[in-house]
Amino acid sequence: MIRLLEFEGKELLKKNGFAVPPGALHGVGAPVGAGPWVVKAQVLTGGRGKAGGIRFADTPxxxxxxxxxxxxxxxxxxxxxxxxxxQRVEVQREFYLAAMVDRDRGRPVILACAEGGMDIESVPRDKIVECTVDPLVGLRDYTVNAVVRGLGADASLAPALAAAVRRLYATLVAEDAELVEINPLIVDGAGNVVAADAKVILDEDAAFRHRDRKAVPDGTPFEMQARELEVIGIELDGDIAAMMNGAGMTMATLDQITAMGGSVRGLVELHGVMWRGAEHIAKVIDLMRTLKPRVLLFNVYFQFRSLDTIAEGIALAIGQAGGDMPPVVVRMRGVREPEARAILEKVDCFVTDDFATACEKAIALSKAAKEN
Structure with a gap:
């Protein structure tokens, strides 16, 4: 998926006929138009207002x-x-309006709510209008009318809201989007319908039709920081954080822990960074610790590389963490295994060459930690 920042989403909406407040990135020219203004953080997450990322200004x-x-x-x-x-816009009414591709239903869906400006997840389900669109037929007038009626707006606003619904669906189709969300869609003091915010997710598989687009990596902060360290990280909600080499080993470890009654907090696949050395491996382990797992499990099988580097990285991370390191279980097999074991004997960890034994030990330690 390709996620757009708010200002990028608004540029796309404007391109497709929506009115948006005049604005520009800070530092690019003078303030746009006359005040008052709104100063907004551009970040790919919600909750900007509560975090202090949206502020009002009356002067430059x-x-x-x-x-x-x-x-x-x-x-x-x-x-x-x-x-x-x-520019800050005078608000008379606020609505929620979105169009998305529902992959379970295999068709687009239009969502609308008369309570705009709120997190849609917090709105009671019975207050949300939801209309599916047959992609072979397209958006029909009866669907547009159903959405407008569900918003409960005055008859004088109906034509403008109907036009907004049509533009929304047209944007979804023309831009190969997975989601186009406007929250809020406002009616200003002059009765104009304006897109005051924009959340847009584009289909990355359709990027060949839009050569000017580039993908923005998606994921949790842990997963994005893992990319910066040149490894693959996956955040889950269990107890054990595990590091492996190879995608097959990663999936096998996840399956084995789950089958044996354990749960995984996070997975890290080394993705060929061994050449970066022990200090880099220690940094990856430090990142794993930010997930606050009950146990760290390392499942490494090297047929061509030496196990020394991974052992040195584990030992270095344990030494640097001191008492903040959770229990460590290491399963390793491969080249220079005796030398790697000698390195790990100097630090506090459990070492084995058996896959099932390592998983059993990690699960037992995680359950013990949970009980304490």
């Missing part, structure tokens, strides 16, 4: 002060990428 000096404060924020584990400044 206030814009600069707010921008400086927002630039230092990390919201839900993600650093603010850009700062967007736009």
């Amino acid at each position: 000096d206030q814009i600069e002060a707010h921008a400086a404060a927002i630039a230092g924020l990390t919201i839900n584990g993600l650093r603010v990428q850009e700062i967007y400044v736009e």
Whole structure:
């Protein structure tokens, strides 16, 4: 998937006929139009307002002060990428409007709600209008009318809202989007319908039709930091964080722990970074510790590489962590195995060459830690 920042999503909406507040990235020219303004953090997560990432400014000096404060924020584990400044719009009404591809149903769905500006997850289900669209037939007037009626707007607003629904669906199709969400879609003081926010996710598989697009990596903060360390990280919600070499070993470890009654907190696949050395491996292990697992499991089988480097990395991470390191279980087989075992004998960890034994030990330690 290709996720767009708010200002990128608004550019796409504007391209497809939506009215959006005048705005520009901070530092690119003077403030847009007359004040007051809104200063917004651009980051691929929700909850910006509660985190201080959206602030109001009445003067250019206030814009600069707010921008400086927002630039230092990390919201839900993600650093603010850009700062967007736009004119503040007088709000008379707020709506929620979205179109998405529902892969379970195999067709697009339009969602609408009269309570815009709120997290849609917190709105009671019976207050959300949901209409599917047959892609072979396209968006029909009766579907548009059903959405507009569900919004409960005045008759004077109906034509503008109907036009917004049509533009929304047209944007979803034309841009090969998976989601186009406007929250809120506002009615301003002059009665104009304006997209005050935008969340857009594009289909990466259709990128060949849109040569100017580039993918933005998706995932949790842990998964994104794993990419920066050149490994593959997957965050889950169990107890054991495990590091393996190779995709097959990773899947086998996940399956084995689950089959034996354990649960996995996170997976790391080394993805060929052994050449970076023991210190780099220790950094990856430090990242695994941020998941706060009850146990760290290492399942390594090298047929061509030496096991020394991974053993040195584990020993270095244990030494650096001191008492903050959870129990460590290491299963290793391969080249220079005796030398690697000698390195690990100097630190506090359980070492075996048997896969099942390592998984059993990790699960037992995780259950013991949970009980304490």
